[in-house]
Amino acid sequence: MKTNWLPYTEARSFVHKLKFKTVTQWLIYSKSGKRPFNIPSSPRRTYKKEWKGMSDWLGTEIIQTQKRVYRKYDDARKFVHKLELINRDAWIEYCKSGNKPDDIPNNPWNTYKNSGWKGMGDWLGTGTLATRDIEFWPFKKARIFVHKLELTGSEDWKKYCKSGNKPEKIPSAPWNTYKKEWKSIGDWLGTGTIASQKRKYLTYDNAKKFVHKLHLSGSTAWRKYVKSGKLPDNIPSNPNNTYQKQGTWISWGDFLGTNNISVTIKSKSFLSPKKAKPVLKKLFKEYDIKNLSDWKKFAKTHGKLLEELRIPSYLLTTYSKKNVIKWEKQK
Numbered sequence: 001m002k003t004n005w006l007p008y009t010e011a012r013s014f015v016h017k018l019k020f021k022t023v024t025q026w027l028i029y030s031k032s033g034k035r036p037f038n039i040p041s042s043p044r045r046t047y048k049k050e051w052k053g054m055s056d057w058l059g060t061e062i063i064q065t066q067k068r069v070y071r072k073y074d075d076a077r078k079f080v081h082k083l084e085l086i087n088r089d090a091w092i093e094y095c096k097s098g099n100k101p102d103d104i105p106n107n108p109w110n111t112y113k114n115s116g117w118k119g120m121g122d123w124l125g126t127g128t129l130a131t132r133d134i135e136f137w138p139f140k141k142a143r144i145f146v147h148k149l150e151l152t153g154s155e156d157w158k159k160y161c162k163s164g165n166k167p168e169k170i171p172s173a174p175w176n177t178y179k180k181e182w183k184s185i186g187d188w189l190g191t192g193t194i195a196s197q198k199r200k201y202l203t204y205d206n207a208k209k210f211v212h213k214l215h216l217s218g219s220t221a222w223r224k225y226v227k228s229g230k231l232p233d234n235i236p237s238n239p240n241n242t243y244q245k246q247g248t249w250i251s252w253g254d255f256l257g258t259n260n261i262s263v264t265i266k267s268k269s270f271l272s273p274k275k276a277k278p279v280l281k282k283l284f285k286e287y288d289i290k291n292l293s294d295w296k297k298f299a300k301t302h303g304k305l306l307e308e309l310r311i312p313s314y315l316l317t318t319y320s321k322k323n324v325i326k327w328e329k330q331k
Helices: 008-018 023-031 054-058 073-081 088-097 120-124 139-147 154-163 185-189 204-212 219-227 239-246 252-256 263-269 273-286 292-301 303-309 321-329
Strands: none
Touching: 008 054, 023 054, 073 120, 088 120, 139 185, 154 185, 204 239, 204 252, 219 252, 239 252, 292 303
């Protein structure tokens, strides 16, 4: 059934009396059930020939963005400061409200890009600048300031950054900001970075306690952490070498707290092939393990049981292939 729509000028006159300021308000009204049946919810389609845009339809007379004349940055910013908005999300909500003057842009970062823009903190008056918008001090000047703080390590630096006392011109992650000049956290704090061979490290157990709190997943994650510049000077970057020389190194799993003790270390406590034979035969039979593929699936879900039985997850690494094939056949 074809609807008899009102002529465009009559429909538009009706809509103007509603005094909507935004398209959103029109859309809500269209769905509310209050809209007369002879006025379309999609006027753009109905009045293709007469259509001049939503501003003409609503009566807001909004000028196209590219032709609009905006206030100067400082004047616009003064107006925005009075709104007391707290962040970018609050600004976006305000723009959608329909209360924003037309001579203040929705996207000030684009409009004022080359004419005063310094970040949302400056625009809103919160004083918070995005990291990319801050002009940090040169490395040497920043480092001299940090040396005077007499911080002892990376943990002290973290606490200081969170204290609210750090100047805005000094980055929280200097290893990222000063990539070319960066040497180490010791150099940054002025603790006197000592050559590796002369440095006094924490004992293996104490270093391990600190590292466990980092919750690193493996040696690869450890390397990334070392490169980040956050590693304290009294913990070696190559603990496996340092603590192996001291005779205290156990494994990466033990050092990082993942408990993924390497096969070569654990093999010292595994059953000998002779003692393992009856244990494995029993496991093969009880869990219907027919081949190595079945064994791998079993080992993944029964790690604790194998540890108790002193049987390795990777049979071929500890026992010869010949022995394993024999056990498979004799199950």
